[in-house]
Amino acid sequence: MPVINVTMLGGVYDAEVKTRIAEALTDAMRTVIAAPPEGVIVALNELPAGNYMRGRTFKTPGPALPDAREVVKTFLERMEARDLTGAQSMLADGFRMVFPGGVEFSRLEELIDWAKPRYNWVKKTYDDWDVAAREDGVAVTCQGTLRGEFPDGTPFEGIRFVDWFLVRDGKLSRQHVWNDLGEYVLSQAGA
Known part of the structure; x- marks a missing residue:
């Protein structure tokens, strides 16, 4: 049973976008591993806003793309x-x-x-x-x-x-x- 852990910046993406992310990751995993959808675990972890820095600068994540x-x-x-x-x-x-x-x-x-x-x-x-x-x-x-x-x-x-x-x-x-x-x-x- 594969487990996919994703860490993303919090407070940016709504529930519909999170669902699309989890479904896309589940489908991607199933193209490589013979697992039923219910056998793929996707955990979306969110960092609180303002808790991510790269290059000494706080970063803003990219906007969600339309479906x-x-x-x-x-x-x-x-x-x-x-x-x-x-x-x-x-x-x-x-x-x-x-x-x-x-x-x-x-x-x-x-x-x-x-x-x-x-x-x-x-x-x-x-x-x-x-x-x-x-x-x-x-x-x-x-x-x-x-x-x-x-x-x-x-x-x-x-x-x-x-x-x-x-x-x-x-x-x-x-x-x-x-x-x-x-x-x-x-x-x-x-x-």
Whole structure:
């Protein structure tokens, strides 16, 4: 049974952030040791404020980052609602997205223009989410099905998709999209 002891500055992080820390440490330990979640003990110890110094200077801890899964979910909701201003505010400088066929965009307007001849609208139903820490940020993957309407008004549904995002400092820096929409179109055409 692994025990993880973490010492952090007190009075800075709320209960939700502490829960996220403990859950992330539990999950990280379970990628290396075969232990059930209830077999991993995480102890969060807090130093009283003003009881930490480095380099002869009292230090203030960094702020908690937003939950990366919620960042991605909010971005996708804003995109579905065509709130491009709100979605744009969530992107890091240098944001890149890659869509099926290897088509790359750096601006949301480019994506909207590319999608116009493909469908009138599309919405997602999520089946699963994965979040993984990386050296360069947090990888968030969501998968599920698409439903929507083609330009001629024909509805579609049940199209599988996977979206992968890299979140850095609470902003989206990369997105990769895979889906079976092209396969669906070919199957409807009798190919």
